[in-house]
Amino acid sequence: MPPEHWGNRSVQKNLDDSVDDPGRPQAFPARHPADLLGRLRVRLRAEGDAIVAYGFAGERVAIPAPEIGAVRTVQAYYTGGPVRSQALLVFDHQDRILLRARGLWETYGEVKRVCQAAGVPSPEHVSFSRYPTSASRSASQRRPGRRASRRQRPPLYRKAPGYRSLRTTPPGTALCMLAAIVTFCVIVALGGLAGVIPAVLLPDWIGSVRVLIGIVGVALGAAGGIWVFAALTHGVTDGLRWAVASFGAMMPAPPKRFFHRRGTSEKWAGAVTTGMFLLVPALIGWGPGVAIASGAHGLSDSRLVAELRANGVAAPGFLIDVPDYSTDSDGNTTVTDVSTLAFTAQAQQWQDADPSIGGRPLPLDAGDPMATHEPVTVVYDPRDPDTAAARQQITGSVWHGAPTANVIVGIVFTLALPLLILGLVVRIRRRRWLRNSKMLDEFVTVSR
Numbered sequence: 001m002p003p004e005h006w007g008n009r010s011v012q013k014n015l016d017d018s019v020d021d022p023g024r025p026q027a028f029p030a031r032h033p034a035d036l037l038g039r040l041r042v043r044l045r046a047e048g049d050a051i052v053a054y055g056f057a058g059e060r061v062a063i064p065a066p067e068i069g070a071v072r073t074v075q076a077y078y079t080g081g082p083v084r085s086q087a088l089l090v091f092d093h094q095d096r097i098l099l100r101a102r103g104l105w106e107t108y109g110e111v112k113r114v115c116q117a118a119g120v121p122s123p124e125h126v127s128f129s130r131y132p133t134s135a136s137r138s139a140s141q142r143r144p145g146r147r148a149s150r151r152q153r154p155p156l157y158r159k160a161p162g163y164r165s166l167r168t169t170p171p172g173t174a175l176c177m178l179a180a181i182v183t184f185c186v187i188v189a190l191g192g193l194a195g196v197i198p199a200v201l202l203p204d205w206i207g208s209v210r211v212l213i214g215i216v217g218v219a220l221g222a223a224g225g226i227w228v229f230a231a232l233t234h235g236v237t238d239g240l241r242w243a244v245a246s247f248g249a250m251m252p253a254p255p256k257r258f259f260h261r262r263g264t265s266e267k268w269a270g271a272v273t274t275g276m277f278l279l280v281p282a283l284i285g286w287g288p289g290v291a292i293a294s295g296a297h298g299l300s301d302s303r304l305v306a307e308l309r310a311n312g313v314a315a316p317g318f319l320i321d322v323p324d325y326s327t328d329s330d331g332n333t334t335v336t337d338v339s340t341l342a343f344t345a346q347a348q349q350w351q352d353a354d355p356s357i358g359g360r361p362l363p364l365d366a367g368d369p370m371a372t373h374e375p376v377t378v379v380y381d382p383r384d385p386d387t388a389a390a391r392q393q394i395t396g397s398v399w400h401g402a403p404t405a406n407v408i409v410g411i412v413f414t415l416a417l418p419l420l421i422l423g424l425v426v427r428i429r430r431r432r433w434l435r436n437s438k439m440l441d442e443f444v445t446v447s448r
Contacts, residue, residue, distance in 0.1 A: 025117050027110030029103030042168050046117035053101060055167035061099055069093035071115055071123040073105045076154035083154055096160035102168045188225035195221020212286045276424045283417045291410025301357050305394045308379045317343030317378035319362050321369045322351060337369040343378040345385040352386055357393040
């Protein structure tokens with residue numbers, strides 16, 4: 001077959017299947033009636049005095065018209081097990097199900113023409129609200145105007161001997177869906193993990209902005225994982241189409257007919273706009289919020305350091321861990337490791353929680369906090385020994401490290417906040433202008 005005729009056979013077959021022949025009308029479900037190559041697989045046809053249903057894997061179910069008592073499309077129903085969703089049901093004269101075809105079928109259009117051509121009763125649609133239970137009926141009688149749909153149950157149908165369920169999905173769909181879900185979770189998790197790595201590798205003196213970097217990194221990594229999964233899904237689907245077409249033609253198919261680049265979707269543009277919306281409260285929190293809080297804490301630390309430098313008394317001591325136990329309303333106990341200074345002052349033993357000077361207290365042993373017993377020189381206020389800190393905490397500037405970084409980042413984010421809001425407004429107005437222009441162009445085209 002010449003390259004220019006690739007796919008013409010399947011296209012012609014698809015057109016032959018979908019042509020509206022008054023002598024042999026047919027109906028299709030609203031979603032997923034075709035295979036990878038676009039060939040219609042799921043349909044209902046009138047062939048002579050019978051209704052014939054076609055499904056995936058070459059399935060064909062023919063039911064003679066004399067055996068059919070009713071054809072219904074139902075919103076919900078059950079057969080003794082779990083409640084099932086939308087389907088087309090073919091019944092016998094004992095109101096038992098002969099055939100079930102899952103999906104949304106249009107009752108009073110194509111399905112009606114199929115039934116008329118086959119000589120069977122016209123189809124009817126059974127909605128969920130037509131079958132209230134006796135309890136809901138009595139409740140609605142007792143309370144006029146009150147909606148009783150919450151207590152209604154779908155109709156119960158029995159299966160007839162020889163009951164058939166039409167294959168409305170390709171074989172292996174459940175396994176493919178499971179594999180897709182697992183792959184999606186793995187890729188998104190790896191993307192989020194890769195996004196948080198930069199924040200983990202940053203030093204502690206960066207300050208609270210590490211948390212924001214971690215959150216943004218996880219969000220961007222997860223979004224990148226979603227993009228990778230979408231690209232992988234499109235690639236696998238195109239590859240399957242190419243393989244099926246090559247197998248049917250017994251020769252390699254031209255890749256350009258199956259593999260193609262996809263333009264930027266409007267969904268990604270909407271996702272970017274949503275991300276900008278979410279970034280506004282983040283910048284408010286990590287902008288003026290962190291700057292003001294860090295400035296207040298820095299000033300408080302400055303007063304403490306100045307007081308201990310001027311009036312403090314040095315004493316040998318140890319850095320230890322004193323666990324703090326708290327119990328919530330459910331009785332669950334939470335243990336928090338607290339950096340504590342143990343020293344002797346005025347002939348008494350003192351244990352004071354190490355203050356967070358410079359952004360954090362002295363670190364405990366990461367491997368075993370309870371085993372921490374590090375010698376330190378403690379400087380305390382002789383008028384109030386409960387006010388104390390380690391000497392290395394008050395020798396340098398309290399603004400070195402995390403407080404300085406928090407204030408600088410807070411000021412930068414505060415200045416960036418108006419620019420972000422301005423960009424968001426411009427973006428929204430531009431999208432509205434493009435949408436209105438498109439609607440106007442369509443209106444002019446239709447008018448002509």
